[in-house]
Amino acid sequence: GENVEQHPSTLSVQEGDSAVIKCTYSDSASNYFPWYKQELGKRPQLIIDIRSNVGEKKDQRIAVTLNKTAKHFSLHITETQPEDSAVYFCAASIKNTGNQFYFGTGTSLTVIP
Amino acid sequence: DVKVTQSSRYLVKRTGEKVFLECVQDMDHENMFWYRQDPGLGLRLIYFSYDVKMKEKGDIPEGYSVSREKKERFSLILESASTNQTSMYLCASTSLRISINQPQHFGDGTRLSIL
Numbered sequence: 001g002e003n004v005e006q007h008p009s010t011l012s013v014q015e016g017d018s019a020v021i022k023c024t025y026s027d028s029a030s031n032y033f034p035w036y037k038q039e040l041g042k043r044p045q046l047i048i049d050i051r052s053n054v055g056e057k058k059d060q061r062i063a064v065t066l067n068k069t070a071k072h073f074s075l076h077i078t079e080t081q082p083e084d085s086a087v088y089f090c091a092a093s094i095k096n097t098g099n100q101f102y103f104g105t106g107t108s109l110t111v112i113p
Numbered sequence: 114d115v116k117v118t119q120s121s122r123y124l125v126k127r128t129g130e131k132v133f134l135e136c137v138q139d140m141d142h143e144n145m146f147w148y149r150q151d152p153g154l155g156l157r158l159i160y161f162s163y164d165v166k167m168k169e170k171g172d173i174p175e176g177y178s179v180s181r182e183k184k185e186r187f188s189l190i191l192e193s194a195s196t197n198q199t200s201m202y203l204c205a206s207t208s209l210r211i212s213i214n215q216p217q218h219f220g221d222g223t224r225l226s227i228l
Contacts, residue, residue: 006155009153031214034216034217036219042221043117043203043219043220043221043222044156044203044219045219046217046218049216051214089155089156095214099144099207099208099209099214099215099217100146100158100161101146101158101217103148103155103156103157104155105153105154105155106153
């Protein structure tokens, strides 16, 4: 099956700086890569996703890049704010497997005011 | 907006008890999932279901079973609870579109403590 690795496990940045979280996957058949944000005591919520036919996707201060050749994808948050502090999870999903996701182990991001 | 509701936010049970965790979604989704979330281990898949009365084992099914009698409801059962099953349990659902993967929608989670 698929194996997703996520780094770093913890990340602290100053407010206004950028944060980058990286994930690698093992199965070249993976074609969908969502990112989830989980604030303390709350449910994971989808913040951005990317499909394998696209190399980059942006949504305001958040962007995701995908390198299919190297089998890695990254989350970029620019101009970080204290409310960006949360745990972020990446995931990979293989086509035609009924939307089964393989999750990374999470990154705890702290934005220091 | 998709709503996935888990019956309890916090639950305390004793070793050896049979425990039921309930999950209901209101979007007519075909697929439903149960995860266990532990610090440093991320979300690990316990069981999932593609349809009523169908179930598939995930990565860590030992000690658990599931039931899906109705499309909107997916139950996780701890047959004989043990202390190593103390954890946060998350339910998720998604629509089944064979050609295009869809995001999963999560419930608020049940924090289960086994004493």
